[in-house]
Amino acid sequence: MSDASQDPGLGPGLQRPSADSHALPAAPADRSSEFVAVSGAEEETTSATTMLVSAYIIFWLLLLGFVWMTWRRQQRLAERLRIIETRLASSNTGDHK
Amino acid sequence: MRIHVSHGATFLTVLSGILLTALFLAAAFYAPLAQPEAGGLSQKIFYFHVPAAYALYLCGAVCGIGSAAYLVRPTSSNNAWARAAAECAVIFGLVVLTSGPLWAKKAWGVYWTWDPRLTTLLLSVLIYASVVVLRVFAGDGDAERRFASALGVLGTVNLPIIHLSVRKWGGNHPTVITRGGGGIAPEMRHVLGLGFLAITALAFLLLWIRARNARLSDRIRELEDHLSLSEFSE
Numbered sequence: 277m278s279d280a281s282q283d284p285g286l287g288p289g290l291q292r293p294s295a296d297s298h299a300l301p302a303a304p305a306d307r308s309s310e311f312v313a314v315s316g317a318e319e320e321t322t323s324a325t326t327m328l329v330s331a332y333i334i335f336w337l338l339l340l341g342f343v344w345m346t347w348r349r350q351q352r353l354a355e356r357l358r359i360i361e362t363r364l365a366s367s368n369t370g371d372h373k
Numbered sequence: 374m375r376i377h378v379s380h381g382a383t384f385l386t387v388l389s390g391i392l393l394t395a396l397f398l399a400a401a402f403y404a405p406l407a408q409p410e411a412g413g414l415s416q417k418i419f420y421f422h423v424p425a426a427y428a429l430y431l432c433g434a435v436c437g438i439g440s441a442a443y444l445v446r447p448t449s450s451n452n453a454w455a456r457a458a459a460e461c462a463v464i465f466g467l468v469v470l471t472s473g474p475l476w477a478k479k480a481w482g483v484y485w486t487w488d489p490r491l492t493t494l495l496l497s498v499l500i501y502a503s504v505v506v507l508r509v510f511a512g513d514g515d516a517e518r519r520f521a522s523a524l525g526v527l528g529t530v531n532l533p534i535i536h537l538s539v540r541k542w543g544g545n546h547p548t549v550i551t552r553g554g555g556g557i558a559p560e561m562r563h564v565l566g567l568g569f570l571a572i573t574a575l576a577f578l579l580l581w582i583r584a585r586n587a588r589l590s591d592r593i594r595e596l597e598d599h600l601s602l603s604e605f606s607e
Contacts, residue, residue, distance in 0.1 A: 324414035327475040331418045332397070334471045335425075342464045342579065349586050356593050363600050 382585075385578040392571035396420060396564070404564040412480035418472045420564050424572035425468040426494070430532050431576050432462035433497065436504070437529025440522035449591040452518050455525050457583030459504040461576060462528070466498030489538035490546040493531060500528035 400420040407416035439455030442448075473491070474484040485491065504524045511517045539546050557565070 322478050324479050327415040327479055331472040331475040335468055338467055353589050360596050
């Protein structure tokens with residue numbers, strides 16, 4: 277069964293979308309390297325400033341959170357080192373007695 | 374005894390701080406406003422979103438190499454780099470996965486689509502997150518390290534698939550860096566370049582510090598075991 281609108285390059289059962297459709301391009305070669313405008317509501321429903329500020333806040337929260345976790349781990353390691361030093365010192369003192 | 378902070382770490386910390394500050398100032402005041410179709414003001418997320426994705430690739434590559442090296446030669450150093458790189462990959466992956474949808478909401482009208490690039494990137498981040506969770510909760514024996522290393526290699530194998538997904542399978546996500554330069558203004562390219570420098574310096578710093586902590590932790594555990602044995606034998 278042949279279909280006139282079927283593109284031989286796409287494989288069985290696939291059709292290239294019509295020019296006036298809003299469907300995504302079917303083939304990678306049709307991909308735009310630039311942003312494609314979204315058609316839809318006339319009024320702005322999402323503030324770009326809100327998105328931008330939220331993204332930067334999340335970036336800094338993730339980064340600072342990771343730095344804080346690293347600092348805490350380092351503090352725990354320093355504490356374990358201190359305990360080792362204490363045990364070494366006490367075992368050396370015991371040897372000298 | 375204090376844990377010594379090397380000159381290299383201090384230098385990277387200062388450099389990262391300066392570059393990050395310069396990046397955010399440049400993004401705010403030097404980079405031009407993008408067209409509304411690209412998200413308008415929210416397009417400025419681009420200047421750390423893209424570098425964070427490449428930092429994810431960098432950390433993923435280090436994790437893959439460290440993991441493969443540990444499977445071949447199980448040393449504390451290889452394990453430390455694999456572990457540190459997985460942790461850093463998760464952080465940069467989370468930056469990409471949170472900043473991208475916020476920008477996409479303005480540019481595409483939706484926070485998320487099951488686009489090939491987004492889906493494969495989510496898969497990689499989930500793999501690295503599972504590596505981290507495994508290392509934290511499943512103990513730190515050789516078997517657990519080997520299992521985590523195998524997962525780390527798997528996560529890295531997925532990285533080229535993320536990069537090539539747009540070219541091979543299409544989808545919403547644009548091909549960012551192309552031979553033609555990506556179709557962005559010169560000022561945007563300058564700020565993006567600064568973003569790559571800043572985030573890469575940050576990635577190196579975080580990798581170095583986490584790997585050093587992991588090696589230190591191993592060494593401390595060896596000393597504790599040695600002390601316990603010697604006290605027991607007494």
